[in-house]
Amino acid sequence: MESDDTLKLVLKCIDHEELGNLYALNKEITEDEKQSVIEYFRNYKPIDFKNIMNIEGNPHGWMCKEDDVPKVEKILNITETLEKQRLDQQQTQKELNRKRKIKDDAMGELESIFYKASRPNKFLKKLLKKAEIVYDPGDSYLTDHEFGEGQLFIIEKSYIWYIINNGRKDDDYTLNNIKTTGPGAVGFRIPYDEHVHDLIKLVSEENLYKGKQ
Template structure:
């Protein structure tokens, strides 16, 4: 069964309120996604509703900052080239701050990350087009976190900073645990552009 995006509440609500929406919610567990053909991005455990039921839940709980409004705000910004660039740049700057300040930098191998990834975003085909000259960035989702990968193998780069092995020389990688807000920023800044360059593993 394909679930698509699953949505949960971002704060606890009284039991009497939850009882009003419980028919739309399912208590998901990791075992619900053990089918080998299902790719899981994020941490779907806990009470979640399907996308088709989001508006009903929002109406019952009198949520005013709805999913539709948030999407419309992004769509409106993307309809204008200047506001689109501004939103993408701002999202990217937020991501850099979040990954660099809150992320960890474990030793890893790019091929292993790619092999176990659920999706790989390549903003503006940056990695695809500039991999050969040691540039480009990727956002890689795995079952164990989200990675921000910075290609770092040009002559003159500070190679000792590299913690991710690549076939080209190395990269800097930051890892965060999955977070819905970070996911939104990544999707804005990458426009959900999937990596289509040379095979990574």
């Protein structure tokens, strides 16, 4: 992995009408190096573009066209080439997609398990106090419970709860069996199961609930 201060060309501006992608160096180079590539660069200003309203990014400064990128990279011996950056980004995205699929599959399994679970009436406040661990995926309950949204996984010694906040204006409150500070939530309970706990750790990334317990 190249360090962030490695010399490379980065996308700075996009001209959708004429020039396409324009690239700038990510850091200063010596005067001799500048002279060796000056023919491929232009010190752009907004007036140089046909339609400044159709520009993305920063239209100011020294930039080169995409066709000239390989020439500049060769002259300056740039190892973090634009092509390498793209391949690295593709690999990063591929890995993110792989991890997302694992989480999605785990969540699908959890939903199928809890779909058939019992739904006894309880107070959320009491469940939180009794809990050994409470997972809040993405802090969804902490940040969105006031808007009737968010989910929690509550781990007790003998049970596991899946709590789905059900307090938005268009939600059906008759489904709620968990008393909250709002309209309520739907709570599913199953006997403690280590595999289920592992699935919850995966989908929640072991993010613990940071609210009051």
